[in-house]
Amino acid sequence: MSETKYIFVTGGNLSGLGKGLAAASMGRLLKSRGLSVSILKVDPYINVDAGTMSPYQHGEVFVTKDGAETDLDLGHYERFIDIDLTEKSNITTGQVYHAVIDKERKGSYLGATVQVIPHITNEIKDRIHGLSIQNEERPDVVIVEIGGTVGDIESLPFLEAIRQFRMDQPRGHVLNIHLTFLPLVSTTKELKTKLTQHAVRALREIGIQPDILLCRSTQEMNDDVKKKIALFCNVPIDSIFSDVDVDNIYFIPLVFEEIGVGSKLVELLNLECGPPDLSDWIGMVDAIKNPEAKIKIALVGKYAILRDAYISVIEALIHGGIANRITVEVDCILSENLEDNENWSDILAGYSGIVIPGGFGDRGIKGKILACQFAREQKVPFLGLCLGLQVATVEYARNVIGIKNANSTEFDEVAPEPIIDLMPDQKKITRKGGTMRLGHYPCNIKPGTNAHEAYGVDVVNERHRHRLEINNKYRDQLEKAGMIMCGVSPDDLLVEMVELKDHPWHVSTQFHPEFQSRPQRAHPLFREFIKASLEYHKRVEDLLPGKVKEKVPEVS
Numbered sequence: 001m002s003e004t005k006y007i008f009v010t011g012g013n014l015s016g017l018g019k020g021l022a023a024a025s026m027g028r029l030l031k032s033r034g035l036s037v038s039i040l041k042v043d044p045y046i047n048v049d050a051g052t053m054s055p056y057q058h059g060e061v062f063v064t065k066d067g068a069e070t071d072l073d074l075g076h077y078e079r080f081i082d083i084d085l086t087e088k089s090n091i092t093t094g095q096v097y098h099a100v101i102d103k104e105r106k107g108s109y110l111g112a113t114v115q116v117i118p119h120i121t122n123e124i125k126d127r128i129h130g131l132s133i134q135n136e137e138r139p140d141v142v143i144v145e146i147g148g149t150v151g152d153i154e155s156l157p158f159l160e161a162i163r164q165f166r167m168d169q170p171r172g173h174v175l176n177i178h179l180t181f182l183p184l185v186s187t188t189k190e191l192k193t194k195l196t197q198h199a200v201r202a203l204r205e206i207g208i209q210p211d212i213l214l215c216r217s218t219q220e221m222n223d224d225v226k227k228k229i230a231l232f233c234n235v236p237i238d239s240i241f242s243d244v245d246v247d248n249i250y251f252i253p254l255v256f257e258e259i260g261v262g263s264k265l266v267e268l269l270n271l272e273c274g275p276p277d278l279s280d281w282i283g284m285v286d287a288i289k290n291p292e293a294k295i296k297i298a299l300v301g302k303y304a305i306l307r308d309a310y311i312s313v314i315e316a317l318i319h320g321g322i323a324n325r326i327t328v329e330v331d332c333i334l335s336e337n338l339e340d341n342e343n344w345s346d347i348l349a350g351y352s353g354i355v356i357p358g359g360f361g362d363r364g365i366k367g368k369i370l371a372c373q374f375a376r377e378q379k380v381p382f383l384g385l386c387l388g389l390q391v392a393t394v395e396y397a398r399n400v401i402g403i404k405n406a407n408s409t410e411f412d413e414v415a416p417e418p419i420i421d422l423m424p425d426q427k428k429i430t431r432k433g434g435t436m437r438l439g440h441y442p443c444n445i446k447p448g449t450n451a452h453e454a455y456g457v458d459v460v461n462e463r464h465r466h467r468l469e470i471n472n473k474y475r476d477q478l479e480k481a482g483m484i485m486c487g488v489s490p491d492d493l494l495v496e497m498v499e500l501k502d503h504p505w506h507v508s509t510q511f512h513p514e515f516q517s518r519p520q521r522a523h524p525l526f527r528e529f530i531k532a533s534l535e536y537h538k539r540v541e542d543l544l545p546g547k548v549k550e551k552v553p554e555v556s
């Protein structure tokens, strides 16, 4: 078995340049050569994990199958490389200090003065090594993305650790890739290299010489620009690549392959592998580029002004589109905007499907309930995810069964009719952070339902992140009124999925199917939801020509 090689990806100049997507794309290129790849994100914040952070600040919390609450970049990694990651794939400053202080209290350092170097840096290196041993099989390549920008105080211990890491490894086993920004001066149409020069200088000051530069810009650099960067940054010209803007994130691996990033990684790490086989990826990109139709989906949520807060849901909807060879456009609608607004139904009219994603707290709930009612009454395809299931159930109890005070105890602790209530084992928990029902749990699916038709199997494992559930006391009543409990835990104590009898496609899940969707393999529920939405779209167009077109431009 060959030894694991390492790729460290750092970023200069500014955040938001797409380091995560670049790292994920390189992972895909290596995997397409038959190599096994694992990947890790370092987040230099003090939070132990992303679970306690507001989606407004860091976007969605991505949940791994083993229940870790992680950075959204892990979602990109899973979708691009098509692997399931674990809690080992997200390291934070909080975790590292927590572990070191814990060891100090146990006396593990034998009286030493505990310091950033070597104790914190050793802990970081150990965690990176920890990823090389997975299922007793060593991955051929481990990619490590360092979050933040070189020059931030927070990332210094991590950069020092990766500087040392290279020294500890045999020559040629470690690559440092730096992502920088090349601004285009609009008047002269010139790409300026100075920012990149400064970004590389900042990295070299802490002892790291990059092997490869990825320069993010709106257009390709010409050879003169590359020569200048090569000279000032001490990087060979053939290791400097343009990372240009693309229309769709799934094009990035193919663009990288075309400009030679994949073969450069293989050459510099001396990897033993065959030529890349990207045929499946190319097929998927072909479906994106040649859609047969286009539909619009409304995603009604509380954090709708930040699309990153729902990134996995949006991507999974797009995957559903790819599987049906159509373009899916997702409009994020702030649920509060539907509240106390007499034209609320106009906002939702014309969409081919409605999604209520996960969430916490009571802000915007009234608007979500209206959206559920609209989808149910107008027979618009509906997908409720986690909080979406809970809200759809409250809506059904109130408006179909007639339990006017039906509510969730999350919104009203003393709700007289607690249709949605805390799970029994959550009642005693007061600490936040890693205390919800998290990760994979099995769900039995009822045959003869839309959910069963989508999955095509009797049992599935799906990822969870919740504290509340449908109150079992109301199950019979809901079922009698036409809400089918189409997915339940194997002990039958927890409702995992519901769907409506008198509706073409109205399915809700207590879990988060979006985390398991992949561009080449849309999650079955998203695939079928989009299929139902396309059928609805066609039906409305036939009955009321122009009705959906108000929101849906002609297919180009």
Ligand code: GLN
Residues within 6 Å of the ligand: 357, 358, 359, 360, 361, 385, 386, 387, 388, 410, 465, 466, 467, 468, 469
């Ligand atoms: N707030 C709800 C709960 O804790 C839903 C959680 C979610 O949507 N992820 O059960």
